[in-house]
Amino acid sequence: MRMAALDPRDHRRDPDGETAGFADLAGSPSRADRDRIAVSPFFARLGGVTQVVSAGGSGLLHNRLTHSIKVAQVARAIAERINASADADLAQKLGGLDPDVVEAASLAHDLGHPPFGHLGERTLDRIARNRFGLADGFEGNAQTFRIITTTDVRGPSAAGLDLTAAVRAAVLKYPWARLHVPVPHPSTMEVPPRGAAEPDDAPGTGSSKFSAYVTELDDFAQARAPFAARVEYWQQTVEASVMDTADDIAYAIHDLQDFHRIGVLQHATVAAELGEWAEHRSELSRLDDATVSERSRRPGFSLERLRRRLQLKDSWIVDDDAFGEAVARVREALVEGLLGSAFDGSLEAEQATAAFSARWTSRLVEGVSLIASPPPRSGHVTLNTAQWHEVQVLKFVHRRFVLLRPDLALHQRGQAALVSTLVDALEAWLGDRDEVFRLPRRLHDLVELAHGEYRELARTAPELLVGATGDRVEGADAVRGLARGRAVVDFVASLTDKQAVTLLDALSGRASQPWSDSFVL
Template structure:
């Protein structure tokens, strides 16, 4: 039985190279500032020349750059590492004769495309990272009345197709179809594209499921707002009939896996450097599960939750979650082996001595990262018919489980910390108040002429995107413009702007933000 959106049988192999290289606005080439000859290198150069890319140096990866110094990654250094890993994966796959025909049939895998997409994939992340994403989505949907809300991946796509400025028009970066398609990690809108929508599949693709506490809101993750759906369709045209219309392109799949690898490894590295990951606590959790796996496995879910402080309970909850959601890849033996491998590498290795900033400590961290990255990259393969919750490019079973355990260490011993929660609650209140204050300013007819110019430009752009007969068109446009404006701030700019709007700042002229 053919799943809706499956490739059309009989489609001839061979990538649509002209279509892949086509730009959104009529195939213009040789724009002022373009130096490279390859259209995909041009895209890469346009992305790294964008102010949206530069601002990522001031945006949270996990801990705000303003509160952690140079020891932890920000969104810029994260994006650079994703690009490095993604390009390495693409080069390995394209050099492997086993995959040549399959990659061609699926639409191609160009290392330049992967690198460009990796550099662009986080352009839309707002101040304070994933926390800011959650706050902006809640405010946009529930208070500003925007059905699409806010999503960092969709905002990245909006930036490269709409809100970035080139020349005299808001035409985005005018990237090629291949690169835009590779940015689409979740190639659907929140509610209605494609039809049938992947959230209705059983099981749904990763990210397409609806949140359990808000089933009417649509997919939890998506890569385009309704305003950019025509751009999405045009970017995906060269891949029609080659891959399912809800499935990532090969290049998007490579970028997605590179993102996972970089995230899993450099977050462990970061929090070892700042002393957050303690050997005793990590050892207790991993060894606790290895010692008491049978007893923990016999507990009900409620009993496991009640005993969440018991060593090993977090690992057991992860095991159950993977078995439930990812039965296509989950394996009991592979999971146990992954726990042991991570234990050996972390408890007996990286965390055995505190990070003291010495050359020896730096070399050990570098070796840990290099060893893990190579281990993961070297096991990646391409499959013709992937399961719904995977792309065409995937990790080997053993390494997939290891990545999940590494992520668990990060969630259990960093994200669940009360001190981080205290910090984030303050950031959430700040963003919430900032959006409210700016939206009130945008709606104030007496102050309209004194709006920041960038905000006025975004209002005009949003008005052109909405259908003239849309109810509350002016209000909806101002709401979207406010969200776009706040999302484009760095962490420091958001704090400085809120200080000014609340009257706490006594500095009239400042370079903290440009009005």
């Protein structure tokens, strides 16, 4: 791939190509990038993709679109705050901090989320690795990078959005591939960056989080090249770090609002957990790990497990006193404040919910700082000690009292089965010689695109073309098999929740009307 001058803010993949679609309305490249993302059909589809649970048309719950917009708001506020502070010079030395870049990256950061959110992500990863033999499986962050560089059609060669290097680099929350790249791979570090380590339950599969498939390594290298002398090869750019921090802040606050609204987050259970830990923290700290784990369903014990897990993984910032103060602050604001009264749709309830969000967003944004030499598990942009602990406690409440609910698990098991069955049906269609010519045009195009990519890898970098077991993939049929698998995964990942359900209904003969969704067909 031809490399242009290394100015990340005015460096597109194909700077001499003709502009496709409509003319950019913005004067600066970064604002043009933001506009390209905002008009992408992949961005529009996020309105129909689950954040945690389906909104069911109520308009009350966040989806991936509203979440992305709020992340962009928070990220821009962080960038502007840093640029107006004494840290502005440091930000420039580290590669620059453009509010338009962080806003664009924030809008783009969830483009790769498949139907049904993280549940769909885990299901597609398992299918991609175990059924299709794709060593890099599926990962929402890597799928985002694939969309903006390959499968969207805004660029001059109808491949990707042709974004500047700065925005592409800012989307790379985990700047490595699952395996092999870069060398040495961050997973081999004594203290791996957050997300780089292998999952405990899947040794040998590579990093649990990563931001590029082997098919996008040229774009990955080009996006990172302008920052090579500014940040370590395994570190986020400053702009990616802002986006990542903003994502954490939005996630910690807004999902709690949602589940208070619909009555899932209950005062009594949250109050018992936080209150019991605060009252008995000394006794809990003296128990052995096995006892704490065995009693994790009792109030206070799950929070104690969190404290110990943070000590183990994030000793660079964890402080027991700060943890205790964070529990007290969250208890006062969330338990005695927001959850103190049931949400009844009244103006008073709406005002309380809005005030909770505004206060916490302001507090967390004010707690952001820029550091020159962060530890491996932190970016250059991080929260101060007090706010960092508060985010951990807020996220704990969300996980403990929402994500681990049996009724949500029941719902998600059904969604996982739906995704798996849909992949089965599409794979069978691809293998049906009598019907393959009537494939949805988009799926046909994705097969051809992936086939070209994997043939090129087999020719130029065969060492990267390995199956899920680590064996070299050789032969035209094996390469085409990888391409078909990647294409099916790309296709399913591009659907909304509703499209996935109705497409499976159509394929299984349950639909009463012909399928007519032009984006899918």
